[in-house]
Amino acid sequence: MHLDMSPKETVIDGRRVCYADANPTHPRSVVLLHGGGLDSATLSWGALLPDLAKDARVLAPDLPGHGGSDGFERPFTITDLSDWLSVFLKTCDIARADLVGVSMGGGTALSFALSYPARVRSVVAVGSYGVQARMPSHGLSWVMTRINLNRPVSWLAARSALVARGLLAQIFADPARLTPSLVALVQEAARRPDQARAFHHFQLGELHRDGLKTDLTDQLPNLKCPVLFVHGKADRLVPLKDIEHAVARIPQGRLTVMDAGHWPMRECPEAFNAAALGFLREVDTKSDVGG
Numbered sequence: 001m002h003l004d005m006s007p008k009e010t011v012i013d014g015r016r017v018c019y020a021d022a023n024p025t026h027p028r029s030v031v032l033l034h035g036g037g038l039d040s041a042t043l044s045w046g047a048l049l050p051d052l053a054k055d056a057r058v059l060a061p062d063l064p065g066h067g068g069s070d071g072f073e074r075p076f077t078i079t080d081l082s083d084w085l086s087v088f089l090k091t092c093d094i095a096r097a098d099l100v101g102v103s104m105g106g107g108t109a110l111s112f113a114l115s116y117p118a119r120v121r122s123v124v125a126v127g128s129y130g131v132q133a134r135m136p137s138h139g140l141s142w143v144m145t146r147i148n149l150n151r152p153v154s155w156l157a158a159r160s161a162l163v164a165r166g167l168l169a170q171i172f173a174d175p176a177r178l179t180p181s182l183v184a185l186v187q188e189a190a191r192r193p194d195q196a197r198a199f200h201h202f203q204l205g206e207l208h209r210d211g212l213k214t215d216l217t218d219q220l221p222n223l224k225c226p227v228l229f230v231h232g233k234a235d236r237l238v239p240l241k242d243i244e245h246a247v248a249r250i251p252q253g254r255l256t257v258m259d260a261g262h263w264p265m266r267e268c269p270e271a272f273n274a275a276a277l278g279f280l281r282e283v284d285t286k287s288d289v290g291g
Helices: 041-045 077-092 104-116 138-147 150-157 161-169 180-190 194-205 217-222 239-247 269-286
Strands: 008-011 014-024 029-033 057-061 097-102 120-126 227-232 253-257
Touching: 014 041, 014 253, 029 041, 029 077, 029 104, 029 239, 041 057, 041 150, 041 180, 077 097, 097 104, 097 269, 104 217, 120 269, 138 194, 150 161, 150 180, 150 194, 161 180, 180 194, 194 217, 217 239, 227 239, 227 269
Parallel strands: 029 057, 029 097, 097 120, 120 227, 227 253
Antiparallel strands: 008 014, 014 057
């Protein structure tokens, strides 16, 4: 099957949104939500989207301020992203979907499922934000946010493959798995002038001196849909113990732990794809095919 992977555009609240929309006539929809930093739809989901689109319509938007999408141009939170996602799905005429999100995108998927339960069939949350009260080394992270190191770090990464590789090594369990093509993609992302500003706005909205703005832990028992957490055992940003605590609170929660860091779909793409596709196909056999 030939998949049209050409980027598409729409407008939400006067801001351009770039997204991929593969296999658009399929009755089941899966939406892929990338993370923050230098991330984008292509960067996170380039290895998953083609396999997933064999069995479903797959949409992968660049979240506000990332990739080719215009930003909020103000501090924003997971709630803002969840509300934005609601409008995006209506714009694409999607009534109900499976959500797959990594890090910031994982927190957005969980928040959306809590706010709009009838519109979510299942969630795959990868290295998920939104289930911890504080960051590791929270005080230092708060200070770094106020200093705003994103811009100079992005400037350096855009110009130095060594710096870009060093950034990626922080979210990989095994830096030997880094490929030159992935490093090049990160350097390309670092050259986009608005991307560092968007992530800084997210940090300003979410990272407070005494804790994180979004901690969904107490709400997780209200999640009624199946939820799969995929987590790297060497994730330095979201401790595995926080994910284990979250899974235990969700009625249909389960956990797959991988030999990876914060980005398992890029570090171990074959194992990740097998886990995500297996879960979604299992959900498909137990659910009606929704829009």
